[in-house]
Amino acid sequence: EPDDYLHTPDPHHLDSKHTTDFFSVRAMMNVGGMFATCVALLALFLIYPISMHFTIHQQGKFGGFNLGGINASGQVPSMPGNWGLIDLDTPPNLYTKPSYHDPSQTLQLVFSDEFNTDGRTFYPGDDPYWEAVDLHYWQTKNLEWNDPAAITTSNGSLLITLSEQQTHGLDFQGGLLSTWNKFCFTGGLFETSVQLPGANNIVGLWPAIWALGNLGRAGYGATLEGLWPYSYDACDVGTAPNQTLNGLPLAALTSGDQKYFNGSLSYLPGQRLSRCTCSGESHPGPTHSDGTFVGRSAPEIDVFEATVSVVLGTPLVGKVSQSNQWAPFNNGYAWANTSQNMIIPNTTGTELNSYVGGVTQQSTSGLTITDQGCYELEDGCFSKYGFEYKPGPHFRFDSAYITWISNSTVSWTIMAAGMDADTTVEISARPVPQEPMYLIANLGLSNGFGTVDLEHLTFPTTMRIDWIRVYQPTNAINVGCDPVNFPTEAYINQYIEAYTNPNLTTWRDDYKQPWPKNSFVDAC
Structure with missing residues (x-):
């Protein structure tokens, strides 16, 4: 049988119907397919990246953190599941909102947790953002041991339960949860919806929601010594132990606690990482243009500490203290609370707290009456609390501030000018953290x-948190625990034992680390 055209021994004498035609339909389809493939590859690897570079919203590089957020180069991973910075359960209509301090300004959601997944746990490694501690919070003489077992999620809320039970030699078990070294923010709004524990007329519980600078880890005393509650970037006596040097200034020895400390204003050990730190000493940086270090610290701003007001002859009533802690201290702990610096929109619901501080902290605090139904043993409703702040010192036309929110409305505001320099104790201004x-x-x-x-x-008693959200101005997105202008990662890694061992209660005596030399106090 004759060979077909594929097997003919003489390809030069092929049947005419098999003659090659470069312009046949099949040939054109082959060429067209190859061309389309080349165009697709070109679009995928060249045109698409270029177009994305010029059209996609670029994440800020003010700082980075991993585990589902941005890294130090500003990249945002695509992660399966609900592990991103913004909880997938957060309604899209809440991705932006007006500022409480300036309603003409738009704030953008940068972090949220709706706590809608029941049964979450917060032992180390369980969660990308939150971790519960296992320790006694001895610094404030707490009666409970904090255990991760006390914290979970149920019915769409985060539950922190305080129970009466013997544990670690104490009679109570509570919980403390934080995003330390996992999620941080600088400036903006920290807002939450909370049902307070217990009743509105029984004293003794201490529920709190707050924020702390990443260089200090709550419950780890060695990390806090000399850092909390400073917010200071000057080189003067404000960085010195007890705010004095060679017995001066006199006001620092006489205007303080008269009852227990013979008038001494401060018993702080001095700012460990100050602007006075000598060159070559251990310091996380960075430096100013003049070569001096940026003063570093672990400042504190409280969304609230809930309490029950006890005034003789009046009914007990639930309130929240909304405050900022400061160091160094004003003469007599008296800040410049003028009508320009202290703004209270509703003086019937909020008053300035009579507690102004002591030898370990100066406090600026407002006391606000809560929604009396939003307690565990009352109506069981939830109420919104928060603080919004702009970091930095007081400038004439662009001042920093902290504004607190209670029951969805502004309770009070402190302007940075309230913490300006105090010449009577020879200290400089303390910037908003x-x-x-x-x-x-x-x-x-x-x-x-x-x-x-x-x-x-009554025990057990539970604080319920419906959600937590963080917003920032659209022109000032700054999330991350290791921002370039206030780095923390290298320093924390260098002294990681202090940040992971709660038994190290002091920097020098327990951790055996030297105190950095201070040019104002020591000879460099």
Whole structure:
């Protein structure tokens, strides 16, 4: 049988019907297919990246953190599941909102947790953003041991439960949860919806939601010594132990605690990482243009610490203290609370707290009456609390501030000018915290916070948090625990034992680390 054209021994004598035609339909389809493939590859690897570069919204590079957020180069990973910075359960209509401080300004959502997944746990490694501690918070003489077992999620809320049970030699078990070294923000709004524990007329519980600078880890005393509650970037006596040098200034020895400390204003050890730190000493940086270090610290801003007001002859009523802690201190702890610096829109609901501080902290605090139904043993509703702030010192036309929110409305505001320099104690201005701040929520009890009415308190008792959200101005997105202008990562890694061992209560005595030399106090 004759060979077909594929097997003919003489390809030069092929049947005419098999003659090659370069312009046949088949040939044109082959060429067209190859061309389309080349165009597709070109679009995928060249045109698409170029177009994305010029059209996609670029993430800021003010700082970075991993585990589902941005890294230090500003990249945002695409992660399966609900592990991104913004909880997938957050309604899209809440991705932006007006500022409480200036309603003409738009704030953008940068972090949220709706706590809608039941049964979450917060032991180390369980969650990309939150971690519960396992320690006694001895600094404030708490009566409970904080255990991760006290914290979970149920019915769409985060639950922190305080129970009466023997543990670690203490009679109570509570919980403290934070985003330390996992999520931080600098400036913006920290807002949350909370049902307070217990009743509105029984004293003793200490629920709190707050933020702290990342260089200090709550409950880890060595990391906090000489950093909390400073917010300071000057080189003067404000960085010195007890705010004095060679017995001066006199006001620092006479205007303080008269009852227990013979008038001494401060018993702080001095700012460990100050602008006075000598060159070559351990410091996380960075430096100013003049070569001096940027003063670093672990400042604190409280969304709230809930309490029950006890005034003789009046009914007990639930309130929240909304405050900022400062160092160094004003003469007599008296800040410049003029009508321009202290703004209280509703003086019937909010008043300035009579507590102004002591030898370890100066406090600027407003006391606000809560929604009396939003307690565990009352109506069980939830109420919104928060603070919004702009970091930095006081400028004439662009001042920093902290504005607190209670029951969805502004409760009070402190302007940075209220913490300007105080010549009577020879200190400079204290800026509104500029450090990267992490989120904390805890429930405990302590006689140091107020009377603990064990006769009438009921256990277990639970603080419920419906959601937590963080917003920032659209022109000032700054998230991350290691921003370039306030880095923390290298320093934390260098001294990681202090940040992971709660038994190291002091920097020098327990951790055995030297105190950096201070040019104002020591010879460099």
